[in-house]
Amino acid sequence: MPSLIAQTARIPRLSRFAWLMGLYAENHARLSRLFAPAGLAPGGYRSVVGDGLDLQLDVLEQHRYTTELRLTYALRDPLTGEPDPSAYLRLYHDARQLEATHCYVGRRWQDVIGMYPPPARVVGHRLRMNTFLGKWLEYLAERGHGVATLRPVDGGTASGDGTKDLAASA
Template sequence: MTSLATHAARIPRLSRFGWLMGLYAENHARLARLFAPGDLAAGTYLSSIGDGLDLRLDVIEQHRYTTELRLTYALQDPLTGEPDPSAYLRLYHDARQLEATHCYIGRRWQDVIGMYPPPAEVIGHRMRMNTFLGKWLEYLAERGHGVATLRPVATGTAGYGGNEKNLAANA
């Protein structure tokens, strides 16, 4: 009995923050395998696999150590007109981390956790967002999205109005 208790005491425990950093690392690996976004120029890209539900990847900004991205199906929320689901992402090249900074899945973060949440609530919300992102990236890979299906969209034609097939034809 004492050897079991001693063995259990030696197993390190991972804090919620440590778990979150692990999610960031896993999501970086998933996105890098899927789209290699560090190599993409700023602009809009569509990934079409023939299922009628094209994926849109916006490379908002490329910096030396980070890339700002937005990932969405370009489906519109009927109440707000915003793409839903969508995720704003920050890719840290040097740390090999991918952080979902904002997700829109029917509601904004302020509606979910309030304007001035306690730190524990912020960490919990970030864990939920980044878990969602990891599952979404896995799903996209399973469906066949990837570098081979990604095409640039001509500037000025990238609306969220549901005309992704026309956009892909113009790319």
């Protein structure tokens, strides 16, 4: 019996942080397969597949090692006028990671976890956001969104000014 206990004690456990890093890697692969955003010029892009939910992909900034993006439907929250749902993403090219830095689904992160949350709450919030992102990217792929359906939008981002949107949501 003691040898049985010793064997089970050697099984490594995955921490929440390690799980989060795994989500970042999976989401990087999903987004890269869908839209190849590292090669897109800054500006707005729309993907239309005929289901009535046009997808908006805004490339806010392109840097050597990162790309800043916003992914949303062409829908607006009736109360705020903001695109909703909306996910702000940071794509790390060298590390092959995609992080949802914040999501706007009716509320800001400060309203969800408070101004000075403990680290465990921050990791939990990031796990939820990036799990949502992974499921959303899978759904988009199933609906037929991808590089072939992506077209540049005249006038830039969904609201016309990505810098304003990013500053307002931070």
